[in-house]
Amino acid sequence: MSARTEADFQTRLQNWLPKLVLSPSLAMVLIFVYGFILFTVYVSFTDSRILPFVNNDGQRTLELIGFSNYEKLFSLSHWEISLWNMATFAGLYIGICTCLGLGLAIFLDQKIRAEGALRTIYLYPMALSFIVTGTAWKWFLDPGIGLENVMQSWGWTSFEFDWIKNRDYAIYTVVLAAVWQTSGFVMAMFLAGLRGIDNEILKAAQMDGASNWNLYRRIIIPQLRPAFLSAFVILSHLAIKTFDLVIALTGGGPGRATELPATFMYSYTFSRNQMGIGASSAVIMLMTIAAIMIPYLYAELREKK
Amino acid sequence: MSVAMQDTAIRTGRAVRVLIYLFLLLFALFYLLPLYVMLVNSVKPLSEITGGGMMALPEVWTIEPWLKAWSTAQIGVEPTGLKPYFWNSISMVVPAVAISTILGALNGYVLTKWRFRYDTILFGLMLFACFIPFQIVLIPMAAVLGFLGLAGTASGLVLVHVVYGIGFSTLYFRNYYAVFPTELVRAAQIDGASFFKIFWRILLPSSGPIAVVCIIWQFTNIWNDFLFGASFASGDGAPMTVALNNLVQSSTGVKEYNVHFAGAILAALPTLLVYIVAGRYFVRGLMAGSVKG
Amino acid sequence: MGFLDIDNTTKSYGAVEVLHKVDISVEEGKFLVLVGPSGCGKSTLLNMIAGLEDITSGEIRIKDVVMNGVHPSKRNIAMVFQSYALYPNMTVGQNITFGLEMHGTPKAEREKAMHDVAKLLQIEQLLDRKPGALSGGQRQRVAMGRALVRNPDVFLFDEPLSNLDAKLRVDMRTEIKKLHQNLGTTIVYVTHDQIEAMTLSTRIAVMNGGYVQQLGTPQEIYDTPANIFVATFMGSPAMNVVPATVRLANGRPVAEVALHDGSLAELPFSQDNLAAWEGRDILLGIRPETITDEDAADRKSSNIAHLTNRIVVTEPAGSDTFVSMTLGGKDVIARMRSDAEVRPGADFTFAVNMEKAVAFDPASKNRIVP
Known part of the structure; x- marks a missing residue:
């Protein structure tokens, strides 16, 4: 059978073109994403301190030093604080966004007048830069000129609200601003889920005598599982990547009260000349996100097939 | 927006409805609050803000803070205002959006209509x-x-934004082309159209909506980026977000809150305008980027 | 050598072979229908002829030229798709001439060809419209126009009528048949509808499970099905398949079948060679229209057998009345005249045209060849 080799030039070209067209993008992704990931992993095992890969003695080197960067990383109180801050922030951020998003979506789904306008208002923060959001909230929450000052000038002289300057509470202001920015998005995800539920099921449940409360608790919310899953995955990955907001809102302070892994990585890599440690913290961040995203993407792509 | 109003079977009592409206309006105020704060305080003299009048409408209206933020505020070494950085952002965003969208469209086309192993x-x-x-x-x-x-x-x-943007643009076009009838591609093949002709004449004319979604998404993301800008272009080449942050965080001199707010609005304006004009497409992009597959 | 030869052709996806050694040859001007249930491989085979799928092994030739590896546009074929596949952004006229444009035909020539085809198909008034503004039947015509304008060697039709409603489907079927008669082009037509296959074709390939079960004229397929699959797939209502035992009566073979109450009836065969099966079980195939009442029995038949059996259900269908009964433990349908006096629960004497009956080997499911 010599048949298969007889393809004419045009056909062979047409067979190769698709792969040819895909290859620049693929090459970019392989080099700039996966190659760079491997390189960062490599750097995390070396004694490099600053670019261009210079070590403590000022020599250009990328000498392997085993796990000592990771050991140092986990002995740093700065890193430990940023991990705890992340736990507090992520827990509250994901929890509040989910509840608020679901609540807004359910209420918006009650044939509300001006639903479109309300949705537009709830969602516009998503179009803003975190730097803008951070700036607005930074000054609004500032005790000197913001809410506290306003309340006092309105006559409530004992009013105090200095969370943003308070080591114990500053992290909650980050939660507040982040929730403000993304809860509308979560609302949209849940609203799409609600609109996707078959109305006949709801009618059947009502014929069965289900109250509104039971309708939501037993029929509707269980059917929103995919939306819950998406919301969780998106929110947790946003939480881990949170960087700009902290920079603009608190700069990581007061003290280290709002340091997160992303800000930790940035300052160790670029301002403290501890690139090896910075790289190892980036690897930890990547592994955390990968643990959440890979199973999710895998399931999504499998379903599509 | 993307989700159409549907006739729900759920009925609620009058009192409950009043509570629902109250709740929804309360949160509308919550979401509008920072925008209000930015707007009113960008058009009032600094003294009104520091005097406890942040929530009040201006007693004296002024566009001075806007002018200052745009052209004379001290950001880098020179008092240039945000203007040069705004143009930095534009000259970064336009090619990055164009290239990543074109590549995404081609990738989506290949991945759905010319399937191969892996x-x-x-x-x-x-x-x-x-x-x-x-x-x-x-x-x-x-x-x-x-x-x-x-x-x-x-x-x-x-380069950076193209590399890290093609994932999303490919996602959009792939999902859009996945439901584009493959028979049309086959018919065009039989008609003798080449790989690029099929893309240009058959798929592209039907790709308007997804192209808008993709362009808006990339525009918003790249315009709003801070991490890459701060890492790779912190000096005169910095984009708008980095410049705004420098303006707000600068510790020299008196903090001119009204100028900061005006600057924040300037930085937000392009994406906000896009959102107001084409919010429907923005939300579609948002949803397609979250509920993948 | 025919006009279109499919020679020992197979198709595999990875390790899975979905088409097994297909051998079909079509003469110039013939109408070949590939028919079978979904997933039988008929569309895959059509796509291989079109060049839209590779050929794993074997050859496909058009006019004796090997087509393996030749680009679809260079095979001089045209295809009408199930969804019509009209380019939504182009007008009807642009849709029709797109292929000519791609092949570099000058504009004047394209225009002329377009108008000729539009006239032939009576769609001249639609040329400036977009496909979205057309009805299903109009889209169908445009899709055919797009194929016709190329003046191809072979026309390929992929279930072209399945998206039309029942009445339009019958009209378009006639239209396609007329077109074939007038133009005399070679057509390969894929369908899952056995009536389309019977009415349109000059040759039918019945496919199932990646195999060509039988290749022949419509009459051959209908009267002498190669196996039980072909027998029951072609014809509506389907051929009755009744367990029976071969006996000898006066030295000639008869089929012994159980009636509704378990008593036995004998139906004499026309095929004497079945005597070799004496004492063995077979499956007896009887088409519903060969079971009637005495008055409607085929006068030309030399072998009308009679059996009296109880009627279970009657289904008047206007032109005919379908009667169901139990025979050999199976439900059996008889097709009676509409004025036949049949009542459920009553016993009735049926006339069975045994000349048309066929016998199958219960083990291999193949027809026992006389």
Whole structure:
């Protein structure tokens, strides 16, 4: 059978073109994403301190030093604080966004007048830069000129609200601003889920005598599982990547009260000349996100097939 | 927006409805509050803000803060205002959006209409790239940009944004073309149209909506980026977000809150305008980027 | 050598072979129908002829030229798709001439060809419209126009009528048949509808499970099905398949079948060679229209057998009345005249045209060849 080799030039070209067209993008992704990931992993095992890969003695080197960067990383109180801050922030951020998003979506789904306008208002923060959001909230929450000052000038002289300057509470202001920015998005995800539920099921449940409360608790919310899953995955990955907001809102302070892994990585890599440690913290961040995203993407792509 | 109003079977009592409206309006105020704060305080003299009047409408209206933020505020070494940085952002965003959208469209076309072995795996690799914490690529990227002589330039940032933007643009076009009838492609093949002719004459004319979604998404993301801008272009080549942050965080002199607010609005204006004009497409992009597959 | 030869052709996806050694040859001007249930491989085979799928092994030739690896546009074929596949952004006229444009035909020539085809198909008034503004039947015509304008060697039709409603489907079927008669082009037509296959074709390939079960004229397929699959797939209502035992009566073979109450009836065969099966079980195939009442029995038949059996259900269908009964433990349908006096629960004497009956080997499911 010599048949298969007889393809004419045009056909062979047409067979190769698709792969040819895909290859620049693929090459970019392989080099700039996966190659760079491997390189960062490599750097995390070396004694490099600053670019261009210079070590403590000022020599250009990328000498392997085993796990000592990771050991140092986990002995740093700065890193430990940023991990705890992340736990507090992520827990509250994901929890509040989910509840608020679901609540807004359910209420918006009650044939509300001006639903479109309300949705537009709830969602516009998503179009803003975190730097803008951070700036607005930074000054609004500032005790000197913001809410506290306003309340006092309105006559409530004992009013105090200095969370943003308070080591114990500053992290909650980050939660507040982040929730403000993304809860509308979560609302949209849940609203799409609600609109996707078959109305006949709801009618059947009502014929069965289900109250509104039971309708939501037993029929509707269980059917929103995919939306819950998406919301969780998106929110947790946003939480881990949170960087700009902290920079603009608190700069990581007061003290280290709002340091997160992303800000930790940035300052160790670029301002403290501890690139090896910075790289190892980036690897930890990547592994955390990968643990959440890979199973999710895998399931999504499998379903599509 | 993307989700159409549907006739719900759920009925609620009058009192409950009043409570629902109250709740919804309360949160509308919550979401509008920072915008209100930014707007009113950008048009009043500094003294009114420091005097406890942040929530009040201006007693004296002034556009001075806007002018100052735009052209004379001290950001870098020179008192240039945000203007040059605004143009930095524009010259970074336009090519980055164009290139990543075109590549995404071609990738989506190949991945859906010219399927080959491992295409799903390749797409998975591209998709995962959207979600990595970019800290993981900062160090080698800084080294490579330095090596290429692109550090601190708009071209460098264009490269960065294209590389990390094609995942999403490919996702959009792939999902859109996945439901585009493959029979049309086959008919065109029989009609003798080549690979690019099929794309140009058959798919592209029907790709308007998804192109808008993709362009808006890329525009918003790239305009709003801070991490890459701060890492690779912190000096005169900095984009708007970095410049705004420098303006607000600068510790020299009196804090001119009204100028900061005006600057924040200037930085937000392009994406906000896009949102107001084409919010429907923005939300579609948002949803397609979250509920993948 | 025919006009279109499919020679020992197979198709595999990875390790899975979905088409097994297909051998079909079509003469110039013939109408070949590939028919079978979904997933039988008929569309895959059509796509291989079109060049939209590779050929794993074997050859496909058009006019004696091997087509393996030749680009679809260079095979001089045209295809009408199930969804019509009209380019939504182009007008009807642009849709029709797109292929000519791609092949570099000058504009004047394209225009002329377009108008000729539009006239032939009576769609001249639609030329400036977009496909979205057309009805299903109009889209169908445009899709055919797009194929016709190329003046191809072979026309390929992929279930072209399945998206039309019942009445339009019958009209378009006639239209396609007329077109074939007038133009005399070679057509390969894929359908799952056995009536389309019977009415349109000059040759039918019945496919199932990646195999060509039988290749022949419509009459051959209908009267002498190669196996039980072909027998029951072609014809509506389907051929009755009744377990029976071969006996000898006066030295000639008869089929012994159980009636509704378990008593036995004998139906004499016309095929004497079945005597070799004496004492063995077979499956007896009887088409519903060969079971009637005495008055409607085929006068030309030399072998009308009679059996009296109880009627279970009657289904008047206007032109005919379908009667169901139990025979050999199976439900059996008889097709009676509409004025036949049949009542459920009553016993009735049926006339069975045994000349048309066929016998199958219960083990291999193949027809026992006389």
